[in-house]
Amino acid sequence: MTAAAPVITRFAPSPTGHLHVGGVRTALFCWAYARRHGGRFILRIEDTDQKRSSEDAALGILEDLAWLGIHWDEGPTWVPPHSAAVGLPPHSAAAGVPRHSVAELDSSSVGGDPRSVGPFFQARRLDVYNRYLDRMIEADLAYPAFDTAEELDALRREAAARKETFRYRRRPGYDRDAALRRFRAGEPCVVRFRMPDEPVRVTDAVLGEIDFTEEHLDDFVLRKADGFPTYHFAVVVDDELMGVTHVLRGQEHLNNTPRHVALQRALGFRTPVYAHMPLIFNADGSKMSKRDKDKAVRRAMPAAADTQASVMAATSLSPSDLATWLADKTRQLPTDALLSIARALDLSLPEIDVEDFRRSGYLPETLCNYLALLGWNPGLKNADGTDLERFDMAFLAEHFSLDRIGKSNAKFDRDKLLAFNQAAIAALDPDDFERRWREWCDRYDPELLALLGDRFALAARAVQPRIRTLGQCREPIAFALWPDDGVTFDEKAVEKHLRKGDPTGLAVLRDFLPTLESLADFTPDAIDGAAKAFCESRSLGMGKLAQPLRVAVTGSTVSPGLGETLALVGREGTLRRIIAALRLA
RNA sequence: GGCCCCAUCGUCUAGCCUGGUCCAGGACGCCAGGUUCUCAUCCUGGAAACCGGGGUUCGAAUCCCCGUGGGGUCACCA
Numbered sequence: 261m262t263a264a265a266p267v268i269t270r271f272a273p274s275p276t277g278h279l280h281v282g283g284v285r286t287a288l289f290c291w292a293y294a295r296r297h298g299g300r301f302i303l304r305i306e307d308t309d310q311k312r313s314s315e316d317a318a319l320g321i322l323e324d325l326a327w328l329g330i331h332w333d334e335g336p337t338w339v340p341p342h343s344a345a346v347g348l349p350p351h352s353a354a355a356g357v358p359r360h361s362v363a364e365l366d367s368s369s370v371g372g373d374p375r376s377v378g379p380f381f382q383a384r385r386l387d388v389y390n391r392y393l394d395r396m397i398e399a400d401l402a403y404p405a406f407d408t409a410e411e412l413d414a415l416r417r418e419a420a421a422r423k424e425t426f427r428y429r430r431r432p433g434y435d436r437d438a439a440l441r442r443f444r445a446g447e448p449c450v451v452r453f454r455m456p457d458e459p460v461r462v463t464d465a466v467l468g469e470i471d472f473t474e475e476h477l478d479d480f481v482l483r484k485a486d487g488f489p490t491y492h493f494a495v496v497v498d499d500e501l502m503g504v505t506h507v508l509r510g511q512e513h514l515n516n517t518p519r520h521v522a523l524q525r526a527l528g529f530r531t532p533v534y535a536h537m538p539l540i541f542n543a544d545g546s547k548m549s550k551r552d553k554d555k556a557v558r559r560a561m562p563a564a565a566d567t568q569a570s571v572m573a574a575t576s577l578s579p580s581d582l583a584t585w586l587a588d589k590t591r592q593l594p595t596d597a598l599l600s601i602a603r604a605l606d607l608s609l610p611e612i613d614v615e616d617f618r619r620s621g622y623l624p625e626t627l628c629n630y631l632a633l634l635g636w637n638p639g640l641k642n643a644d645g646t647d648l649e650r651f652d653m654a655f656l657a658e659h660f661s662l663d664r665i666g667k668s669n670a671k672f673d674r675d676k677l678l679a680f681n682q683a684a685i686a687a688l689d690p691d692d693f694e695r696r697w698r699e700w701c702d703r704y705d706p707e708l709l710a711l712l713g714d715r716f717a718l719a720a721r722a723v724q725p726r727i728r729t730l731g732q733c734r735e736p737i738a739f740a741l742w743p744d745d746g747v748t749f750d751e752k753a754v755e756k757h758l759r760k761g762d763p764t765g766l767a768v769l770r771d772f773l774p775t776l777e778s779l780a781d782f783t784p785d786a787i788d789g790a791a792k793a794f795c796e797s798r799s800l801g802m803g804k805l806a807q808p809l810r811v812a813v814t815g816s817t818v819s820p821g822l823g824e825t826l827a828l829v830g831r832e833g834t835l836r837r838i839i840a841a842l843r844l845a
Numbered sequence: 846g847g848c849c850c851c852a853u854c855g856u857c858u859a860g861c862c863u864g865g866u867c868c869a870g871g872a873c874g875c876c877a878g879g880u881u882c883u884c885a886u887c888c889u890g891g892a893a894a895c896c897g898g899g900g901u902u903c904g905a906a907u908c909c910c911c912g913u914g915g916g917g918u919c920a921c922c923a
Contacts, residue, residue, distance in 0.1 A: 467850065476847075676873040
């Protein structure tokens with residue numbers, strides 16, 4: 261290893277909403293690359309679009325990243341909302357994968373500015389950009405342009421009519437002195453870059469060398485009329501000033517790269533290593549979009565006005581809000597409203613943002629693991645010869661490399677994510693699972709916490725092996741949430757397991773009842789032990805006792821293990837439910 | 846439409862750079878069995894792909910060209 265300049269990467273989201281999966285992967289790779297090379301990972305907020313950016317969104321992104329365990333070395337400081345360490349998930353190893361040790365800063369806050377290269381919100385760096393801009397105007401590398409939107413539109417239409425690409429270039433007769441006079445007088449205008457008339461070759465670590473000819477490069481805007489820099493300008497200036505050596509971003513930015521390279525040359529900046537990664541799409545091939553949630557609800561929305569009204573009752577939306585939303589497919593409803601409508605329609609929304617996945621109950625390490633595999637592959641084998649694809653953050657930090665990033669776009673496969681999540685949940689230490697489930701409930705389902713009370717630990721053991729996401733935890737133990745006299749019996753199950761058979765299930769239940777009444781501890785192990793002894797003493801198969809009990813206590817033939825099921829309902833509840841079932845004869 | 850990128854099972858991919866060991870391997874999903882008190886697990890087996898056409902070569906999934914298909918991008922958004 262040579263003593264080359266330290267690697268510095270950055271993730272630079274614009275704060276217009278929660279982080280979505282594409283952004284997560286970009287951040288993850290930037291993080292991993294910096295870690296792999298002992299470098300630094302910067303988080304920078306690109307809030308140069310005043311209309312769309314919000315502080316809330318920026319905060320949301322910080323929280324999303326922190327939750328995922330993608331911690332930035334430099335950037336806005338973020339402190340976990342509660343006490344230290346709570347918000348920072350420990351990255352336990354995925355199923356079957358040994359734990360990798362990594363030197364991870366375990367302080368409770370993330371971010372900071374040790375090199376004094378901030379601030380990290382671009383809106384607070386206008387003076388920086390203006391300094392460079394003034395210099396460029398002075399050198400005639402940039403110039404004020406006073407075209408109106410209408411004039412630009414007309415030019416664009418003309419080009420389209422000639423079947424040419426529209427490309428803005430400073431006209432030959434441009435009167436620089438006059439323009440500068442108007443500019444200094446404060447006349448509103450944009451400032452454009454004088455794109456040199458030469459081709460630009462972009463070298464990309466993933467895609468190789470790509471040539472762009474000058475006839476497709478234009479004098480793009482550096483500073484907007486509102487005084488804010490454009491993305492192109494801010495990104496180039498900031499990357500230079502912050503010492504960014506490697507730019508990892510989505511392929512949608514590939515066509516921007518020659519602009520950035522040309523700008524860097526004009527300013528005498530270094531050109532970082534670029535690595536453009538493939539895009540992520542929905543399973544149906546459509547682009548993943550925040551509007552997908554609206555789309556799903558729209559599709560499920562009943563046509564009749566009165567049913568619509570009842571669905572809307574759960575939200576604070578007015579009928580006119582609903583009407584405009586229904587009429588305009590580009591409109592989005594607030595997430596809260598979408599969620600309550602979805603609940604009313606018994607519809608599950610597609611997960612798009614990090615927050616969606618978190619709410620559904622995916623583990624952060626699963627999300628990172630799965631997303632890392634979308635467009636990257638370690639190219640290693642497990643001991644049994646299968647491909648290594650389950651790994652943790654430490655592994656990524658140790659093995660991530662640009663040359664194993666793929667070139668083709670990938671579809672997001674929820675089934676595989678689900679499989680990963682299930683395996684990761686199953687592999688958790690039971691106490692760890694309980695703790696993390698409790699945290700999830702705190703945030704998303706406090707009612708469940710209250711319903712379970714001191715049975716929570718018991719429920720955690722029962723639920724852990726049978727769920728794919730934390731959000732599914734109610735299902736396997738639904739029977740334990742009903743009142744003891746509120747069991748709804750599946751008639752077919754009652755017929756088969758209680759009324760029929762020789763002896764009938766009801767007879768077996770009656771026989772077993774005293775055992776349950778006198779059991780010293782009403783714990784899963786004690787119950788299972790007693791059940792087993794009971795069956796052995798009568799040469800009965802376990803199913804002959806277990807199924808009638810299950811039906812009596814839960815109403816159905818499906819539940820967690822017998823001991824867990826009865827213990828969850830409790831001795832008193834179990835006895836009451838059995839006695840009620842005996843009356844079904 | 847111009848420009849740019851991409852192309853292996855349904856999906857994610859390994860293999861491609863450094864042609865032969867590939868009648869193409871793994872994972873998820875699917876199908877069929879098996880274990881277990883049900884469920885979920887777990888185990889075993891199975892179906893399933895080199896986009897098409899030319900070339901180069903003794904030999905091509907691997908190299909080259911063309912075609913086709915998919916995607917990105919063409920803003921005072923990022």
